[in-house]
């Protein structure tokens with residue numbers, strides 16, 4: 001299995017990254033759930049939105065997109081290309097996003113994740129996110145989502 005052979009670097013999103021991020025998102029989710037270019041662009045314009053890129057050898061391999069308003073933060077998506085998973089990339093992205101949200105005054109971060117996405121649920125639980133409820137037929141195609149959240153203290 002190919003693994004990361006260069007160090008991981010986190011950096012800011014730049015406009016030229018958009019297409020690469022769109023392709024990463026398409027690769028990370030099935031077609032009914034992955035964002036269209038228009039959706040991704042709109043999410044990037046949300047109030048308080050912030051996008052952090054993980055790259056290795058100058059190639060984006062993942063990203064996290066968050067937004068916040070007042071004390072409430074939200075993870076819109078976190079995506080790591082499959083062949084680079086379980087190497088700590090998602091954790092690095094999330095830690096940096098949480099640090100920035102906390103610095104902006106956020107006290108609680110929420111997200112939705114598909115109720116059958118076992119790896120994502122394990123990831124969120126490991127990082128202290130707890131299930132607050134279920135949103136029936138939340139995703140296009142009809143899958144349910146868990147609403148999860150974490151208090152930043």
Ligand SMILES: CC(C)(COP(=O)(O)OP(=O)(O)OC[C@H]1O[C@@H](n2cnc3c(N)ncnc32)[C@H](O)[C@@H]1OP(=O)(O)O)[C@@H](O)C(=O)NCCC(=O)NCCS
Pocket residue numbers: 028029077078079080081084085086087088089090091092111112113114117118119120122123124126
């Ligand atoms: C969720 C996701 C971002 C995790 O990225 P990652 O780089 O693999 O995460 P990490 O390597 O930092 O994993 C941290 C921990 O999360 C848990 N975890 C991650 N993937 C897991 C899996 N497939 N099975 C079980 N636990 C898992 C483990 O506790 C892991 O620690 P460990 O490897 O020491 O056991 C990645 O799987 C992904 O992009 N999935 C597709 C998109 C998606 O579902 N995003 C979340 C939508 S809300």
